Amino acid sequence: MKKIALLRGVTPVGQNKIPKMSYLVQILEEAGLNKVKTYIQSGNIIFETDLSDKEVAQLIHDTIKSKIGADLAxxxxEPKQFEVTVAENPFDDSYDSSRIHLVFTNDEINRLNLDQLLSQDFGDEELHAGSQCLYMYLPRDAKKKRLNTNYLEKQLGIVATMRKLSVVSRLSEMAK
Structure with missing residues (x-):
């Protein structure tokens, strides 16, 4: 079955750096994943496996930790989930699409905590919930900048990672 892995915390330098995506493909294929492809340097991986989501997340984490030294969530x-996220995007053409971000997690989000968060006023920034992810609009010129992955993780008690809409759209296409 085809799946998409999003690595959280990849950095251009330092401990959580992935030296080359070609090396990442190599070590993940050696670990047992099939037809591994990556997209851009920030840790987007498309592959095939029969493992459960939990098993494959652990396999990818442990492989990267042992071979590269990076400790990444x-x-x-699944590709279908990405198709849904692109289709559900709540922001129309009046928004700068380069400032639309999608936040993904493996964790169950507490509905009460989410409702409290969604009811807050973030000024020029916007937060919406979809069926597969959270959507953020983060204009460059926002007066107060509060919305980011770390803030959402703290407020919702989750581990999450964020991708631009354009990246999610491209991964969705690549996974077809």
Missing amino acids: VIIK
Whole structure:
């Protein structure tokens, strides 16, 4: 079955750096994943496996930790979920699409905590919930900048990672 892994915390330098995506493909194929492809340097991986989401997340985490030394959280999604996220995007053409971000988690989000968060006023920034992810609009010129992955993780008690809409759209296409 085809799946998409999103690595959380990849950095261009330092401990959580992935040296080359080609090396990442190599070590993940050696670990047993099939037809591994990556997209851009921030840790987006498309592959095939029969493992459960939990098993494959652990396999990817442990493989990267032992071979590269990076300790990265791994969010697993299916291509269909990405198709849904693109289709459910709540922001119309009046928004700058380059400022639309999608937040993914493997964790169950507490509905009460989410409702409290969604009821807050973030000024120029916007937060919406979809069936597969959270959507954020983060204009460059926002007066107060509060919305980011760390803030959402703290407020919702989850581990999450964020991708731009354009990246999610491209991964959705690549996974077809």
